[in-house]
Amino acid sequence: MQVVTSKEMQQLDQYTIETLGMKEELLMENAGRAAAGDIYDMYPEAHTAVIFAGKGNNGGDGFVIGRTLSSLGWNVYVYLLAEEDALSGGALYHKDLYRACGLPLTAGTGVPEPESPEEGIIYIDAMLGTGIHGELKEPFYSAAKWLNSVTAPVVAVDIPTGVPANEEELPGMAVNADATVILEAPTLSTYLYPASHYYGEIRIVPIGVPRASWNALDQKRQTWDLTDAAKSLPERTQESHKGDNGKGLLIAGAYNMPGAPAIASNACLHAGIGLLTTSVPASALSAVASHVLEATYFPLPETEDGQVADLQETPFPWDGMDGVAAGSGLGRTESTRVLTKRLLTETQTPLVLDADGLYFLPELEAEMANREHPLILTPHPGEMGRLTGLSPKEINAERFTVSREYARKFSCYLVLKGPNTIITTPEGRQYVSTSGSSALAKGGSGDALTGIVLAMMLQGPTLEEGVCNAVYAHGLAAEIAIREGISDYSFTASNLIDYLPKALAFIQAQKK
Numbered sequence: 001m002q003v004v005t006s007k008e009m010q011q012l013d014q015y016t017i018e019t020l021g022m023k024e025e026l027l028m029e030n031a032g033r034a035a036a037g038d039i040y041d042m043y044p045e046a047h048t049a050v051i052f053a054g055k056g057n058n059g060g061d062g063f064v065i066g067r068t069l070s071s072l073g074w075n076v077y078v079y080l081l082a083e084e085d086a087l088s089g090g091a092l093y094h095k096d097l098y099r100a101c102g103l104p105l106t107a108g109t110g111v112p113e114p115e116s117p118e119e120g121i122i123y124i125d126a127m128l129g130t131g132i133h134g135e136l137k138e139p140f141y142s143a144a145k146w147l148n149s150v151t152a153p154v155v156a157v158d159i160p161t162g163v164p165a166n167e168e169e170l171p172g173m174a175v176n177a178d179a180t181v182i183l184e185a186p187t188l189s190t191y192l193y194p195a196s197h198y199y200g201e202i203r204i205v206p207i208g209v210p211r212a213s214w215n216a217l218d219q220k221r222q223t224w225d226l227t228d229a230a231k232s233l234p235e236r237t238q239e240s241h242k243g244d245n246g247k248g249l250l251i252a253g254a255y256n257m258p259g260a261p262a263i264a265s266n267a268c269l270h271a272g273i274g275l276l277t278t279s280v281p282a283s284a285l286s287a288v289a290s291h292v293l294e295a296t297y298f299p300l301p302e303t304e305d306g307q308v309a310d311l312q313e314t315p316f317p318w319d320g321m322d323g324v325a326a327g328s329g330l331g332r333t334e335s336t337r338v339l340t341k342r343l344l345t346e347t348q349t350p351l352v353l354d355a356d357g358l359y360f361l362p363e364l365e366a367e368m369a370n371r372e373h374p375l376i377l378t379p380h381p382g383e384m385g386r387l388t389g390l391s392p393k394e395i396n397a398e399r400f401t402v403s404r405e406y407a408r409k410f411s412c413y414l415v416l417k418g419p420n421t422i423i424t425t426p427e428g429r430q431y432v433s434t435s436g437s438s439a440l441a442k443g444g445s446g447d448a449l450t451g452i453v454l455a456m457m458l459q460g461p462t463l464e465e466g467v468c469n470a471v472y473a474h475g476l477a478a479e480i481a482i483r484e485g486i487s488d489y490s491f492t493a494s495n496l497i498d499y500l501p502k503a504l505a506f507i508q509a510q511k512k
């Protein structure tokens, strides 16, 4: 599923209408019909739709939805929040068609005051969609406020009115929908917070935009969902042996941080790595090894307080490895800086850096730029802030743009964590993972992700798909745990590891 900006969506519509010659009225008919069908299925008990329509094409969709639901046996009522003569094009055509069918309509720029809601009524917000600019003006402001006060379900068409499509700040008022029926493809704000909260349940309906229109759009942003994971997750062959499934080295932890390497190692092993060597300061080894039976160990020299000591001369076993991951729990000492520099310059395999492994990167930009092998960074917004000099708030407001600029600048794979983690490739392709849960907002989740990324990037089929699958499986494991009754209060990274086998089995089952 592609994820677009409002401009890209307009280009798509324009190509379909002007180049391919599909009539605007027909595209709108398709859009409204698809949305109406979905609303009808969503609320089997409902019998009445009260539709608030704007004068643009979002309002046009509203008229098609009204006419279609009426054909399906519902009572419908449209409040057009504009004078009838303000409409043009497809919206005018469908308003006239709706009227010609004898269906009820009230038009005007006053704020409608529908009767108080009763059982079986659904409110439909078809006021503004991708055409919105800035703060909501009257009568939309008051109409949005009114819709937010009703107890009956409110379904938004395409985008809740007031929510911008792109990476813009939320205005003061927007419709807080129970569900949003997104037409053809989601826009950026569907996966940005807090905008995403206004969408309620996200439902995406295809409206028949021809493949040719999509092919003509130069667009490299998509979701990564169950279908993508199932399609790309490689089958494990009967004859494969441990060497075929990747040999990884994980460097993490300290005497007082044995959890990070233990969690990352267990996650890595449960995500299918063939052989794992875990490298921790010597005094942490027995604590880690007692929780991770399947790894081998490469103990590191350490300081008196059990943190990594000077690693300048340490003979790391890079050569025997297919991939390396480092960072969690190492501390932010000079030794970590030395290690990070060695990792960037000496490893000839894909390298994953997380947590303290990201800390010194602003000082090592030359080494990053000169690196010839894949580099995968997995920052949360705070860490991304340190990498870019922006605040976490600024990062979250422009997650797509900030990720793309950074990944291109340093030719790295960037996994920007958060609800709907975004994976960006060095070429600027972007994938938004649709899995995840609030339960993941805990210490240890990131360590688990590092381990899963190390394992899955080595399984392929490409590094890009492996990284996307790692992020997807990580979120899915949490989702399944919550679905099976684990409270998001109680959920820990250990639960995540326990549920990873179910998440992978679920993805594998979709292949069949």
Ligand SMILES: NC(=O)C1=CN([C@@H]2O[C@H](COP(=O)(O)OP(=O)(O)OC[C@H]3O[C@@H](n4cnc5c(N)ncnc54)[C@H](O)[C@@H]3O)[C@@H](O)[C@H]2O)[C@H](O)CC1
Residues within 6 Å of the ligand: 009, 013, 027, 028, 031, 054, 055, 056, 057, 058, 059, 060, 061, 127, 128, 129, 130, 131, 132, 133, 134, 135, 136, 137, 138, 140, 157, 158, 159, 183, 184, 185, 207, 209
């Ligand atoms: N995705 C598709 O392929 C299709 C989508 N369709 C629908 O079309 C809308 C976008 O329509 P557009 O006419 O461009 O814009 P809107 O209807 O969202 O609004 C335009 C309207 O709103 C006024 N306006 C802008 N900002 C504000 C504001 N802050 N306050 C008040 N009024 C504002 C502006 O002046 C215009 O008059 C898309 O979302 C889909 O629903 C099509 O049906 C075809 C296929």
Ligand SMILES: [K+]
Residues within 6 Å of the ligand: 058, 125, 126, 127, 128, 129, 156, 157, 158, 159, 160, 161
């Ligand atoms: K809307």
